[in-house]
Amino acid sequence: MALRAVWLISHEPGTPLCGTVRFSRRYPTVEKRARVFNGASYVSIPEDGPFLKSLLFELRLLDEDKDFMESRDSCSRINKTSVYGLPVGGEELWPVVAFLKNGIVYACVPLVEQTLSPRPPLISISAVSQGFELLFGIQDFLYSGQKNDTELNTKLSQLPDLLLQACPFGTLLDANLQHSLDNINFASVTHPQKQPAWKAGTYKGKPQVSISITEKVKSMQYDKQDIADTWQVVGAVTCKCDLEGIMPNVTISLSLPTNGSPLQDILVHPCVTSLDSAILTSSSVDAVDDSAFSGPYKFPFTPPLESFNLCYYTSQVPVPPILGFYQMKEEEIQLKITINLKLHESVKNNFEFCEAHIPFYNRGPITHVEYKVSFGQLEVFREKSLLIWNIGQKFPKSMEISLSGTITFGAKSHEKEPFDHICIGGTAYLKIGN
Numbered sequence: 001m002a003l004r005a006v007w008l009i010s011h012e013p014g015t016p017l018c019g020t021v022r023f024s025r026r027y028p029t030v031e032k033r034a035r036v037f038n039g040a041s042y043v044s045i046p047e048d049g050p051f052l053k054s055l056l057f058e059l060r061l062l063d064e065d066k067d068f069m070e071s072r073d074s075c076s077r078i079n080k081t082s083v084y085g086l087p088v089g090g091e092e093l094w095p096v097v098a099f100l101k102n103g104i105v106y107a108c109v110p111l112v113e114q115t116l117s118p119r120p121p122l123i124s125i126s127a128v129s130q131g132f133e134l135l136f137g138i139q140d141f142l143y144s145g146q147k148n149d150t151e152l153n154t155k156l157s158q159l160p161d162l163l164l165q166a167c168p169f170g171t172l173l174d175a176n177l178q179h180s181l182d183n184i185n186f187a188s189v190t191h192p193q194k195q196p197a198w199k200a201g202t203y204k205g206k207p208q209v210s211i212s213i214t215e216k217v218k219s220m221q222y223d224k225q226d227i228a229d230t231w232q233v234v235g236a237v238t239c240k241c242d243l244e245g246i247m248p249n250v251t252i253s254l255s256l257p258t259n260g261s262p263l264q265d266i267l268v269h270p271c272v273t274s275l276d277s278a279i280l281t282s283s284s285v286d287a288v289d290d291s292a293f294s295g296p297y298k299f300p301f302t303p304p305l306e307s308f309n310l311c312y313y314t315s316q317v318p319v320p321p322i323l324g325f326y327q328m329k330e331e332e333i334q335l336k337i338t339i340n341l342k343l344h345e346s347v348k349n350n351f352e353f354c355e356a357h358i359p360f361y362n363r364g365p366i367t368h369v370e371y372k373v374s375f376g377q378l379e380v381f382r383e384k385s386l387l388i389w390n391i392g393q394k395f396p397k398s399m400e401i402s403l404s405g406t407i408t409f410g411a412k413s414h415e416k417e418p419f420d421h422i423c424i425g426g427t428a429y430l431k432i433g434n
Helices: 028-041 048-059 126-143 149-166 177-182 279-282
Strands: 001-010 019-026 081-089 089-102 104-110 208-220 230-242 250-254 265-270 298-299 308-315 322-331 335-345 354-359 368-374 379-383 387-392 400-409 431-434
Touching: 001 028, 001 048, 001 126, 001 149, 048 081, 048 089, 048 104, 048 126, 089 126, 089 265, 104 126, 126 149, 126 177, 126 335, 149 400, 265 279, 265 298, 298 308, 335 354, 335 431, 368 379, 368 387
Parallel strands: none
Antiparallel strands: 001 019, 001 104, 081 089, 089 104, 208 230, 230 308, 250 298, 265 308, 322 335, 335 400, 354 387, 354 431, 368 400, 379 387
16 A cells, blocks of 8 residues: 655646646655556656646646536546546546645545556555545645645645655555654554554544534525425534544434434445444435434444544425525626525524625626615625625524615626536526525
8 A cells, every 4th residue: 555646736727727736746666566566557657747737627627628528527427536537648547536625636646556457446446545544634734723825835845754754655654744743753653453444543642523514505496386495405524533542432423403304315434333224214315204213313433533524414404594585687788686585583593604695607807886785795806706795693683684786797808707507697596604
């Protein structure tokens, strides 16, 4: 289990290359092993420039990549694994582990200890798990306590020395780079207990467990009696466990609030060791009745070192938390919009923040806005063709607010303006965050 190369690439839309390689590390000894293992199917690691262009193209992060390309965007190329094959000099470099987070693309090429033709299943390539482990560890190190670009640059400059300790010769020993920084004289330790492939190191320090729950409501409201409104709640439970020991056992229990709707379509992280069968069989396809499992939902697991999503779920709430009406009329280069929002009485009228994003795609920059708002403040981002309605921390006593206005757009001058294949003409949406 080893890695052939590692990259950190900053995504910079609008620049000639749309990105810059901030850090790269190659392991020549692992590359020699790859040449032996892969045989005739071996593809060498390219230089940073060609790799940057090929990766950003595959991730659809180049400015000119707005049109459909069958070689990349066809249904047969739907990617659900963050593992890609990159065209390099008429050949394909595979597997390349890559994902975008906080404006940085994290990427690596794991060693495959067999021929690549035919392509082996990902689950049989243990180095892929180590690649994810290292990239998540680097991500946590860079953004743990990071407040500005200066601190980020400082941590990037520390990576070469840290990887000498944490990943010598391409073999991952400890994905906790902060631990390697605190103990720069880190030495590998032989653990008598076997560790899973997705956990390549151990943590030493103050034990703590952090949990956050994020829910998103997607709703289509027609304001017509003959068409039923639809909505869906999708949630995720994110954990970060800093616990000593090779394989500590943790159990998290989730309980529904009073009159809360049961969780359905639950998907769990591979580190979860066991589950009640009633949790896995609850599906949104089935009608919800009184016999549906309503918790508590217990998840026993042995956590990896990095932050991870413990589970995903859906829920069938009786009504959307916010009811809305959005009307848009187009008159030459102007748009007239009317938006009414109403907070449902069952929702607590208290938020850390609440704002509505109103994007406009496939148009020029905003040149003029005339508006009337009953509550809150409106911010205009002209170059992004975006309005942000800052509602604040609560709705007024009436629970209803409105916004109306006329927006004038200039001519489309360059390709940096917001583009979307779906939001054409009168097709638009409103996004509320709180």
